[in-house]
Amino acid sequence: MGLKAYKGTIVHTPKLGAYEILEDGYIVVENDKVVGTYETLPGEYKNVAVKDYTGKMIIPGFVDLHFHAPQFSNRGLGLDKELLPWLETYTFPEEAKYKNLDYARAAYGKVVHELWRQGTTRAVLFGTIHRKATKALMEMLDDAGLGAMVGKVNMDRNSPPTYCEETKDSIEETKKFIEQTKDKYKLVKPIITPRFVPTCTPELMKALGKMAVEYGVPVQSHLDENRGEIGWVESLHPESDNYSTVYEEHGLFGKDVPTVMAHCIWNKPEEIKLMSERKMWVAHCPHSNTNLSSGIAPIRTYLENGVKVGLASDISGGHDVSIPRTIAAAAQSAKLRWVYLNDKEEILSTPEWLYLATKGGGEFFGKVGSFEPGYDFDALIIDDSSIADVNPRTVQERIERYIYVGDDRNIEARYVAGKFVPEPKF
Structure with missing residues (x-):
């Protein structure tokens, strides 16, 4: 699979009780593992293909x-x-x-x-x-x-x-x-x-x-x-x-x-x-x-x-x-x-x-459930633009709102261990 990068508003919880948020940030992935998260894409990755999810949230699966x-x-x-x-x-x-x-x-x-x-x-x-x-x-x-x-x-x-x-x-x-x-x-x-x-x-x-x-x-x-x-x-x-x-x-x-x-x-x-x-x-x-x-x-x-x-x-x-x-x-x-x-x-x-x-x-599965370096890249792309609101919201408010009133229609894409997962044919 090689190196890939994903751009979007990154939300995860490396520690209990606190979000780690990067608005319009980048996740670099090598094969199935997270290399790191960055505010701007480091120079050594300037030639890496970027999947652009700007405006959408990237959260762990x-x-x-x-x-x-x-x-x-x-x-x-x-x-x-x-x-x-x-x-x-x-x-x-x-x-x-x-x-x-x-x-x-x-x-x-x-x-x-x-x-x-x-x-x-x-x-x-x-x-x-x-x-x-x-x-x-x-x-x-x-x-x-x-x-x-x-x-x-x-x-x-x-x-x-x-x-x-x-x-x-x-x-x-x-x-x-x-x-x-x-x-x-x-x-x-x-x-x-x-x-x-x-x-x-x-x-x-x-x-x-x-x-x-x-x-x-x-x-x-x-x-x-x-x-x-x-x-x-x-x-x-x-x-x-x-x-x-x-x-x-x-x-x-x-x-x-x-x-x-x-x-x-x-x-x-x-x-x-x-x-x-x-x-x-x-x-x-x-x-x-x-x-x-x-x-x-x-x-x-x-x-x-x-x-x-x-x-x-x-x-x-x-x-x-x-x-x-x-x-x-x-x-x-x-x-x-x-x-x-x-x-x-x-x-x-x-x-x-x-x-x-x-x-x-x-973590029952190992290094799963976070975007820390070395963790499997399991991710959901959340497009919450359809959730009715007339007010600007912080990322913290957006993730809480998605949890309480969002649903599967807000999930634009799914990734497991670095691979895009299409809809099953069952």
Whole structure:
């Protein structure tokens, strides 16, 4: 790809809580990496081709840290239920359909297209228990030019007969899945995916923990989402101190490989301390947390305790793929928590939320989510000229306005790892 330069109003958040803005500035990119950002183009780059987006904003691509790809067709359904009844009524029956590879391909094509449309350039995705269907999802993401980690789900207990694995089969299929996909694609990688403790036997969890270390593959799951779920885990594992230590005792809590846990609403102080020590990520899912009556996660507490946080749509507990609308929901939830709980959980600013939506979650993938030198050039070109206004606005006001009232029609172009990403043909 060589050297390229992009001109526009550059907005990113290298540090939590502060924008770095260059109006009519330049980003120089070599192959897939950012070389630097400049107010004027340095002399050594005077012969580099410049893609001119003057007047438009160049921001990092959005990162979604938790998305159930097979649940996409269920968006907006059953959201008057709590977590466990919702799983039984809607989720498990839908995911069972992905045994049919033709059905899976048809449904996953819509998922990939929607990620592209909403400007989500990287995502951490759950598949189903079906290895072939999950591999098909990875292939489609790669064809589309998006970055992702994708997991073949594991569940061998407390699941419907039509959607449950034998322990041995679950382990063997996961090994095959990892071996077949680990080095196949540049930007799409496998991730170990125990659904959550209630649906995974100790034997299966131990095997997955060992597998993660053996293959050097990250881990994703759910943690402390719902009070009923937490009580269920306590009844299944009375020998463990808490939900987190169940994962810890089975090698699935970030000790040796990067790990992201979704929700983390009701974590105890000792769990937060352990997460900090293990350098884990929280996938914050505000839409889902309110839709399923789960609660409001203490995001400021996580950040102050050194726990990494990214944002997530959590389709289909969450109903909206858009990360900007997830930012708005996260901010609104945090304000309600501050007002009603009075627990000194200070609300976050808009640049802090943008950081979590880009660099905060992006670093689960490595150097992703910022325009600092050495980071992958994942970018969105935002044309906000159609957003009705009669007043001149600062760049800070423009980015906040786009987050709250803009949509996919304001995204003029998408880049992932230095490459322009056209609309997928699915």
